[in-house]
Amino acid sequence: MTPPASRPLIVPSVLPADFANLGEACRQLEKAGADRIQWDIMDGRFVPNLTFGPDTxxxxxxxxxxxxxxHLxxxxxxRLLPRWVDAGCATIIVHAExxxxxxxxxxxxxxxxxxxxxxINPATPLSLVEHVIDLVDLLLIMTVNPGFGGQAYLASQERKIAAARGLLDAAAPERNIELEVDGxxxxxxxDGAAQAGARTFCAGSALFRAPRGLESAVAELRRRAEEAIR
Known part of the structure; x- marks a missing residue:
């Protein structure tokens, strides 16, 4: 397994893409310089939305x-963990809740x-995952309530991001566990998420709705993150 990088990573979500052209969206994201692609897997029960299956x-x-x-x-x-691996996902993220x-x-x-x-969701305390850090390669802090794209960023979660950064650095500094934010x-x-300690940033609407296109949007997000952590 490839260890996470320490430089800022931009991980687009395909949730805002045209579902009739998901393959082309993936190609465009690769061309734009994204670091990987996130699939928001929603079941209509844990969140009030329904999205992709493993065959897609x-x-x-x-x-x-x-x-x-x-992102399950x-x-x-x-129930379907092996199916996501068979579908080609190199990382599987589950919700603690x-x-x-x-x-x-x-x-x-x-x-x-x-x-x-x-x-973990915005209302979920960091303590819920404190005792499984030895098993994770990535900790994802939700900066919106999951279920729909285009929501406003919850700056209140920056305290949790900072606490998560401290937890990961203290618990397993040698493992370089990835700290991702999404929403x-x-x-x-x-800037705020990066300054709080995140190094991986999942973005959707900001990329697909960018007036200057995906490549410019990915580059600008990366530049802003790099400046924030200097």
């Missing part, structure tokens, strides 16, 4: 070389030979 993800896998990550916003993440036995779920993900990530990331909000 698998159909796009041969089209690009970028790594895929599956689903009630029962364990949705896993009945979080430790076991993360063990299962790692046992499938991919990177394990855990996500409302734009050129106006990425």
């Amino acid at each position: 993800v698998a159909s796009c896998r041969p089209l690009v070389e970028l790594p895929f990550e599956a 916003m689903v009630d029962d993440p364990d 949705a896993a009945t036995h979080l430790h076991r779920t993360l063990q299962t993900v790692r046992g499938l030979g991919v990177r394990a990530g855990v996500a 409302g990331i734009t050129t106006e909000t990425i």
